Amino acid sequence: MTMETVSTNTAFGGTQGVYRHDSHATGTPMTFSVYVPPHDPGERLPVLWYLSGLTCTHANVTDKGEYRAPCAEHKVIFVAPDTSPRGQGVADDEAYDMGQGAGFYVDATQEPWTPHFRMRSYIEDELPALIAAEFPVADLARQAITGHSMGGHGALTLALRNPDRFRAVSAFAPIVAPSQVPWGQKALGGYLGSDRGSWRQHDAVALIEDGARLPEILVDQGDADQFLDEQLQPERLRAACAAAGIDLTLRMQPGYDHSYYFISTFMADHVAWAAARLHAKDPA
């Protein structure tokens, strides 16, 4: 694995970088950003992943997420991947919610998506190994993950499938039950086909119904979010967590919409939530 540095900028005492590498999983160049906060020589820090929503690249949260101040304060590395493979020769769809910018964090089994749309393998396996190799990362068994909308879906499902990797899981306005809402039905149907059984590994509520467990989850959701009723439906997650004994903190935030104005407002809370759990000592 080789990694190219696209740019680095000093910020909040640390380094905000943008990097590119040739992904085996997607068969394309992939770009991502990493913020490494100020730290002592040789010090290794825990990682918080942020998975982005529909239409986004790594750049949206990097520009507008306001995570560098809390990551510097709490000594947490912040990794922001892209949301799909991109470029000529990569399948796409004219709609904003399918194809490039809309990978939904699955490995596609349906044409024309199978050659490159392998975002599950990319985010779950390939990119963590690259991050561990290239950055001063403490311990990949002690990570945190969050995300927004489609990326909230990605964060919840990845953590539910791999609970031993994550000490903290949160989301901003996540798609909690993609099998039951239009965005998810279109994407999972398109990438995975009509067998709904194959969707359940990519649906947070279905994973919980099928026995996946996390000790606790933090979700912020704006009550003025234009996608709340049709696409997000956090009450489905509330019901599933209640039935499963998962300690869900679901905060309905009055007046907030689906934008980065919402995300940036609560980003410091999510970084602090992650940091408290990442830096906690293991029980003796």
Next chain:
Amino acid sequence: MTMETVSTNTAFGGTQGVYRHDSHATGTPMTFSVYVPPHDPGERLPVLWYLSGLTCTHANVTDKGEYRAPCAEHKVIFVAPDTSPRGQGVADDEAYDMGQGAGFYVDATQEPWTPHFRMRSYIEDELPALIAAEFPVADLARQAITGHSMGGHGALTLALRNPDRFRAVSAFAPIVAPSQVPWGQKALGGYLGSDRGSWRQHDAVALIEDGARLPEILVDQGDADQFLDEQLQPERLRAACAAAGIDLTLRMQPGYDHSYYFISTFMADHVAWAAARLHAKDPA
């Protein structure tokens, strides 16, 4: 004066708005952003102006400035104007440092700029009156101002010409002596003509040499700024302030460049600097 609301978003408990109005000064529609932090009904808050640099619109700092958290904490309204008139029928130049996006906060006296390039009148007179009329502003005799690069030049010169209006003045990587550097010589020569006497009202160092005074100024400057030696030259401001008895706090920030990664890192300091002076009681 009528003002159109382009967008509003809840952020950090307040409202980030983008607005448009037909400017008498420029003869064009002008767009600006205003953040009004959470406040009590009827409460009026002081204003911090932020003037942007070359190529920017209101949107750059609105997206990337990270000012909403400190403005909410300190109860300060944040106003971000555009950097020039824009649109069809407005003169422009192919270069990034002249014409649209590069108004330099002057009233042009030279063709083809005179019809619309009246950013001094716009920022110094017209927009403050609109802001006072449309937003819960405390007192236009108690304002603060800051800006970046060309906008740092704008902030310093506007404040030096109008010291009674401003309780706090700061800048990020300002052009402190445009008469003596390429960006400024091109812009002031282009907009104001070759009579360098007319430039002195638009040159912070020249204004100080000519007797303008402020009690104190805060400047942050990255020492890895690619424009430091050729265009910015903060030591000229240091010398002028020393000779004039102006209390300049000039902080050279190691490793920082000219980008919004630099600005956002120190934004909270500039908001706090402004707020401490805006909220201070007048001497009895």
